[in-house]
Amino acid sequence: MIAALGAGDTAAAGPKLLEPERAFAFSVQALDERTIEARFAIANGYYLYREKLHFSIEPATLAAMPTLPPGTIKDDEFFGKVATYRGQLAVRLALAQPAPGTNVTVRAESQGCADAGVCYPPQVQNITVKMPLPGRPPEAPIAATPTRKSWFN
Amino acid sequence: MTTRQVRWALLCAVAGFVALAAGIYAGIDGRDSLTVDMRGKDAAALLGVSLPDTKGKETPLAQWKGKVVVVNFWATWCVPCREEMPEFVVTQRELGGRGVQFVGIAIDQPDKIDAFAAELNLNYPALVGGFGAIELSKTLGNRYGALPFTVIVDRAGRVAHTQLGRLKEPQLRTILTHLL
Numbered sequence: 001m002i003a004a005l006g007a008g009d010t011a012a013a014g015p016k017l018l019e020p021e022r023a024f025a026f027s028v029q030a031l032d033e034r035t036i037e038a039r040f041a042i043a044n045g046y047y048l049y050r051e052k053l054h055f056s057i058e059p060a061t062l063a064a065m066p067t068l069p070p071g072t073i074k075d076d077e078f079f080g081k082v083a084t085y086r087g088q089l090a091v092r093l094a095l096a097q098p099a100p101g102t103n104v105t106v107r108a109e110s111q112g113c114a115d116a117g118v119c120y121p122p123q124v125q126n127i128t129v130k131m132p133l134p135g136r137p138p139e140a141p142i143a144a145t146p147t148r149k150s151w152f153n
Numbered sequence: 154m155t156t157r158q159v160r161w162a163l164l165c166a167v168a169g170f171v172a173l174a175a176g177i178y179a180g181i182d183g184r185d186s187l188t189v190d191m192r193g194k195d196a197a198a199l200l201g202v203s204l205p206d207t208k209g210k211e212t213p214l215a216q217w218k219g220k221v222v223v224v225n226f227w228a229t230w231c232v233p234c235r236e237e238m239p240e241f242v243v244t245q246r247e248l249g250g251r252g253v254q255f256v257g258i259a260i261d262q263p264d265k266i267d268a269f270a271a272e273l274n275l276n277y278p279a280l281v282g283g284f285g286a287i288e289l290s291k292t293l294g295n296r297y298g299a300l301p302f303t304v305i306v307d308r309a310g311r312v313a314h315t316q317l318g319r320l321k322e323p324q325l326r327t328i329l330t331h332l333l
Contacts, residue, residue, distance in 0.1 A: 016296050017187055020298070047309075075233060077236075078232055113232065114194060117233045117318045118229070118299040118317060119234070120298070121299075
């Protein structure tokens with residue numbers, strides 16, 4: 001009630017925001033015995049900073065640093081030209097060695113903001129996937145479990 | 154309509170009016186609905202906090218009890234935070250003598266805080282909060298744990314205003330003038 005009525009035009013960031021886990025929904029899918037795809041589904045009106053995005057895996061090691069898409073260049077008053085991501089982001093993580101049947105934990109560190117004028121602190125999310133056996137189809141993507149429930153739900 | 158139904162209808166009408174009035178009041182007051190309404194609540198938990206400055210010196214907020222204390226949670230990686238801070242510097246300069254004290258709590262590293270403070274000629278304390286400060290801000294109504302988040306505490310030590318997102322200067326001046 002108050003959220004709807006009291007939102008007012010003075011609320012700098014609008015009447016409603018998403019929890020960071022929902023604004024930047026992280027999921028992971030093992031595509032084959034040595035390839036993982038990490039994805040962020042970024043809600044409309046939100047963006048992630050490219051240079052604040054880092055992936056690592058355990059206990060396996062990556063074949064190389066993952067190639068992040070170039071993103072969209074934002075001309076920032078303070079930071080100059082910075083690359084940001086909006087919408088869907090997918091990053092392939094190639095393991096140094098095939099690891100069929102083993103559990104691999106993907107760790108993603110990210111930081112983003114809302115166009116409404118607020119920024120979220122850097123967040124670290126972990127998702128564990130089981131690498132498929134050779135020739136087997138990939139398992140369904142696994143989404144990060146939100147650690148907090150929205151006050152609105 | 155039975156007496157009971159009438160009573161129920163009246164109760165609903167009163168409840169509706171109260172809710173509407175609260176909503177209108179919140180709108181007039183400019184209260185930010187992105188935060189849990191903490192107005193009037195005792196800010197003892199916040200004023201009881203002691204945090205290090207960028208040189209490691211413990212700085213208890215209790216030293217500013219009796220003043221109108223504006224606690225701003227910020228970070229150098231937060232553009233809207235950086236945008237509003239020059240206005241805080243001006244307001245501190247102009248209203249500091251009348252009992253306003255700004256305190257910045259940064260979720261950031263000391264060297265980055267120092268660099269931005271120097272750039273801004275920051276004239277109020279910049280304390281190092283770390284991620285614990287986000288948790289502290291949540292206890293003060295910052296339901297999303299986002300930045301910038303500002304809490305204004307009145308002279309009696311009660312929460313007068315909370316704001317998620319930029320606190321614009323006219324609104325800030327209106328609130329502070331009312332509290333001084």
